[in-house]
Amino acid sequence: MTPPSPPAAAEVVLDDIEARPGSTTSLLRTLIGLYLRPLGGRIPSAALVRLAGDLGIPAARARTAITRLKQHGLLLATADAGYELNPAALPMLERGDRRIFAVRTMAAGDEWMLVSATIPETRRDLRHQVRRRLQFLGAGAVTAGLWILPAHLAEEVDQLLAELDARAYATLFRTSDPMPAEPLADAAARWWDLSALRAEHERFLASVADLDPGRPFAAYVRLIDSWRVLPYIDPGLPASLLPAGWPGARSVHEFERLSAALGPEAQEHVLGVAGRS
Template sequence: MTARPSAGLVLDDIDARPGSTTSLLRTLIGLYLRPLGGRITPAALVRLAGDLGIPAARARTAITRLKQRGLLVAAPDGDYVLNPAALPMLERGDRRIFAVRTMTEADEWMLVSATVPETRRDLRHQLRRRLQFVGAGAVSAGLWILPGHLAEEVEQLLAELDARAFTTLFRTTDPKPADPLPAAAARWWDLAALRAEHERFQASLGDLDETQPFDAYVRLIDSWRVLPYIDPGLPRSLLPDDWPGERSVQEFARMSSELAPRALAHARGAVR
């Protein structure tokens, strides 16, 4: 088995573009390799890609990219297996994707204060991107706020980036900005961009063919999986009255429960 790649190669899908061949294959692998025993033959993986309408040549190209990104490694017998270094990322994704959590008024907030030396601009950039990706809001340069229930995830993120020495973490239940908290939240998070992502997801549901459960389910997850990261699940009192997040969660839960068992049965049958 190949050596573990550097941490940056197996981090979350910050650059994921839902619907692309590489994104669909990554979603497929994240969903099914673990329940299928952690390995799959190249032929079976290409066959499952074909069930998503992906031509074999394009699938093989995407699989090569995923090997380069550290998600898959080639076993001595030629099978593809999950890179152990990618498992924390996949497990973190499971929690975000399938167990969406919304803050209440009584929940704690976490503040992340980061002081990264000028000589480590690369780390500063990575830390900013990763914190944004896990749903943190930018209070000011070097100060971030996010739901307290993400504390473990933040600790893991800082460890993966080797950035813990440059950060201080705080907990509070009562942040007091100069203006009302809803107005401050609208500055800390780009609510317009988050709204657009919810609307994109909801529009994508109309393209799913539920008579083809495997294709529909993989595309459902692929369209959804980044949204629970970038949307922190703010308390309802901090959001506009017409906020679309609740509808997105409800629609995802409904379609996932209907499609998931049939899609897994299809995947199991395809690799026998």
């Protein structure tokens, strides 16, 4: 039987959305995204399984999840019983670094970007992927085929459309003054699902209350895993467009505080397990 071809770059990019935070696959994906690059892109199989165990994941379940991540294109097997990052996954991981560790919020007067995408009826699959990925980048839906998001995400949008081979179907506009018929705050509440976004912030804040700082490696990986979707789906709207009592600033504060407290010891633990200390 002919072995399956490795996933294409676009398939690797899409993997960042798939895993549910807290699941075995998501935790391992977070672990790999955090630490394989500082380890030179490679890790022995035994070390990866041991680190999974430190997260409370049994060895058999870890190996199953590792196989799944290989199928998704994040990992490649090496000849010496180890794993290495698939080079095609690097753009996804680098984009994740920018979002996860450098949260940006719009201020009043900042520019917006509009994305008008007209994709042929014969390419419904592509239309679905563009819509799904733009939502994951934090875009709001103005109408079918018209999206709005902060202009500081212009480079990410352009890169995404190129990776999906959809750039030819899209026109990008910048504006500092969107003028809907109703007040802009009311329009924003239509363009984005702010109730769902609030629930995600509250989920994150509840999850950090359960972290054990006495186990910094496990706590840090779980912190990043719980957080990493939020900086994508939350566009960082200015406070004037958000409901009262918005939890976004509190989420950012808790993430930054815990990340600074847990990250250094967590990295020391990984370097020790992987034999790089």
